[in-house]
Amino acid sequence: MKCRKCDAKAIINMRQHKLALCKDHYPQWMLEQTQRFIEKYRMFSLQERVLVAVSGGKDSLSLWDILWQLGYQADGLYIGLGIDGGIGYSDESHHLAEKFAAGRGLRLRVVDVLETYGETIPEMAERTTRGKGRPCAVCGLTKRHVMNRVARDEGYDVLVTGHNLDDEAAVLFANTLNWAPGYLMRQGPVLEARQGMARKAKPLCRFYEREMVAYALVRGIEYIYDECPHALGSKTIYYKEILNKLESDRPGAKLSFYLSFLKAKEDGLFTRPQQGDGETGASGEALHTCPTCGQPTSAPGECAFCRLAIRIS
Amino acid sequence: MKCRKCDAKAIINMRQHKLALCKDHYPQWMLEQTQRFIEKYRMFSLQERVLVAVSGGKDSLSLWDILWQLGYQADGLYIGLGIDGGIGYSDESHHLAEKFAAGRGLRLRVVDVLETYGETIPEMAERTTRGKGRPCAVCGLTKRHVMNRVARDEGYDVLVTGHNLDDEAAVLFANTLNWAPGYLMRQGPVLEARQGMARKAKPLCRFYEREMVAYALVRGIEYIYDECPHALGSKTIYYKEILNKLESDRPGAKLSFYLSFLKAKEDGLFTRPQQGDGETGASGEALHTCPTCGQPTSAPGECAFCRLAIRIS
Numbered sequence: 001m002k003c004r005k006c007d008a009k010a011i012i013n014m015r016q017h018k019l020a021l022c023k024d025h026y027p028q029w030m031l032e033q034t035q036r037f038i039e040k041y042r043m044f045s046l047q048e049r050v051l052v053a054v055s056g057g058k059d060s061l062s063l064w065d066i067l068w069q070l071g072y073q074a075d076g077l078y079i080g081l082g083i084d085g086g087i088g089y090s091d092e093s094h095h096l097a098e099k100f101a102a103g104r105g106l107r108l109r110v111v112d113v114l115e116t117y118g119e120t121i122p123e124m125a126e127r128t129t130r131g132k133g134r135p136c137a138v139c140g141l142t143k144r145h146v147m148n149r150v151a152r153d154e155g156y157d158v159l160v161t162g163h164n165l166d167d168e169a170a171v172l173f174a175n176t177l178n179w180a181p182g183y184l185m186r187q188g189p190v191l192e193a194r195q196g197m198a199r200k201a202k203p204l205c206r207f208y209e210r211e212m213v214a215y216a217l218v219r220g221i222e223y224i225y226d227e228c229p230h231a232l233g234s235k236t237i238y239y240k241e242i243l244n245k246l247e248s249d250r251p252g253a254k255l256s257f258y259l260s261f262l263k264a265k266e267d268g269l270f271t272r273p274q275q276g277d278g279e280t281g282a283s284g285e286a287l288h289t290c291p292t293c294g295q296p297t298s299a300p301g302e303c304a305f306c307r308l309a310i311r312i313s
Numbered sequence: 314m315k316c317r318k319c320d321a322k323a324i325i326n327m328r329q330h331k332l333a334l335c336k337d338h339y340p341q342w343m344l345e346q347t348q349r350f351i352e353k354y355r356m357f358s359l360q361e362r363v364l365v366a367v368s369g370g371k372d373s374l375s376l377w378d379i380l381w382q383l384g385y386q387a388d389g390l391y392i393g394l395g396i397d398g399g400i401g402y403s404d405e406s407h408h409l410a411e412k413f414a415a416g417r418g419l420r421l422r423v424v425d426v427l428e429t430y431g432e433t434i435p436e437m438a439e440r441t442t443r444g445k446g447r448p449c450a451v452c453g454l455t456k457r458h459v460m461n462r463v464a465r466d467e468g469y470d471v472l473v474t475g476h477n478l479d480d481e482a483a484v485l486f487a488n489t490l491n492w493a494p495g496y497l498m499r500q501g502p503v504l505e506a507r508q509g510m511a512r513k514a515k516p517l518c519r520f521y522e523r524e525m526v527a528y529a530l531v532r533g534i535e536y537i538y539d540e541c542p543h544a545l546g547s548k549t550i551y552y553k554e555i556l557n558k559l560e561s562d563r564p565g566a567k568l569s570f571y572l573s574f575l576k577a578k579e580d581g582l583f584t585r586p587q588q589g590d591g592e593t594g595a596s597g598e599a600l601h602t603c604p605t606c607g608q609p610t611s612a613p614g615e616c617a618f619c620r621l622a623i624r625i626s
Contacts, residue, residue, distance in 0.1 A: 264492040
């Protein structure tokens with residue numbers, strides 16, 4: 001198959017877009033598309049300071065690479081979780097993130113959970129019922145807390161993550177299967193700033209996972225191939241498999257599921273008033289402020305992270 | 314496994330309810346549950362006249378059987394569609410519906426599409442682009458028209474159909490995959506009367522298909538085993554397979570999907586004001602009246618059925 005834009009051999013064929021591109025035109029197309037999504041969903045401007053949450057995986061490193069090429073002021077944030085899993089998962093991720101940043105002269109901030117809070121994520125998880133043999137809930141809680149803290153303390157305008165379409169569709173699928181109103185109303189490419197938390201944005205939310213893999217490969221980005229060892233058997237992976245079946249029976253199904261959701265939301269399907277253009281609003285629920293860390297929390301008193309971490313220090 | 318209510322052998326185990334019942338207690342439980350749903354969703358009262366859409370399948374005949382035992386004034390409506398499919402589908406369905414009614418001294422109204430409109434459903438479908446080799450769209454359109462007409466002309470208060478949980482979950486799944494706002498806002502156990510159309514209700518909407526099969530078997534109801542030959546390969550069957558996978562991995566998944574949707578709707582997830590208790594409202598969109606048949610239609614001028622049928626007469 002040939003590239004739509006030149007005669008070279010195509011390296012990817014995107015059936016849902018009826019578009020095949022070569023190794024030169026594909027990364028260029030990814031840049032153009034990302035720029036278009038950043039503008040369409042009013043994510044951030046060239047004047048704003050952007051903090052990219054970097055895990056060492058293909059999505060976050062590719063996102064940082066794209067933003068860097070597009071000329072955004074994007075620093076990275078790596079959070080050392082202390083996960084080994086027999087494959088040195090966190091060490092390898094950290095190494096790859098540092099190497100990526102050094103190769104491009106980019107600034108990588110690092111927060112090590114063990115150094116900062118006295119325990120690794122698996123250790124924290126063992127102490128709490130939240131864990132139940134799986135540290136994912138504690139890990140998510142901790143990452144959100146640290147990302148929000150660094151973005152606020154260091155004065156970033158926006159915190160961006162590398163969630164791709166497969167991630168977003170799986171979360172939407174989960175929230176739809178149990179019709180979780182708060183999550184449905186909040187999900188979108190942008191979550192506006194609120195109560196001292198930076199705006200959050202997901203510039204890759206319309207790219208399929210396979211498109212991200214192709215981008216990382218063609219750009220020669222070295223990333224950690226392994227999934228986090230704790231993610232095995234997770235619900236998200238289960239929902240991704242179901243969506244993969246839908247996608248293979250009808251190419252474009254995932255994209256259509258996600259985009260029709262955003263469209264319905266923008267057209268006012270859901271009750272609560274949304275800020276901005278309707279796709280970008282926070283859920284509007286009443287929030288409290290944690291007296292210890294100052295971050296928003298859904299109930300009065302300390303937030304879940306401080307209740308967890310306070311026992312350490 | 315033993316019956317929860319006596320020592321007899323259980324004929325069904327409903328994992329999502331953690332409930333096993335014997336051949337005597339199971340049909341009794343089905344009656345109690347149906348009565349509970351009729352009241353909960355305010356479907357109809359003992360004083361109202363009920364028209365049951367009867368296809369000759371397990372769901373509609375079992376529904377009629379249940380309503381008859383509960384003492385409701387329920388007449389049947391059989392629509393002869395003229396579908397053969399090499400198995401005499403319509404003839405056999407009609408025969409079984411008549412036999413069921415005669416055995417209980419119930420009144421069955423019959424509308425034959427060929428006699429009334431000059432063509433069978435497959436013939437109508439061949440004439441129109443709606444068909445596209447599959448008469449299901451024309452069939453649905455015609456059945457809705459005939460059911461509404463009979464309910465209105467004969468003064469029934471409510472039209473009930475035998476849609477079970479598997480049917481409702483599959484429709485909800487389809488409407489969620491493409492986030493169809495109008496359909497999402499309208500789906501529920503009851504659709505209130507509007508513009509000369511009778512109220513519609515689905516008393517079986519919380520029973521799994523396998524529960525309906527068990528009911529029909531234990532009650533000795535003779536029904537047509539075959540699916541409509543035209544339904545093979547339909548989207549609804551495809552979505553049912555996906556939901557069956559979800560259900561087998563997590564018993565109760567279908568029920569939870571449907572009930573959490575109703576709950577979210579009742580709690581006001583969706584924008585448009587709902588009538589009644591929020592589960593029962595029509596979608597509230599502006600409707601027009603068909604100048605030929607007097608039924609509501611979404612656009613000015615003749616309704617889709619009259620545009621189709623007028624060419625015959």
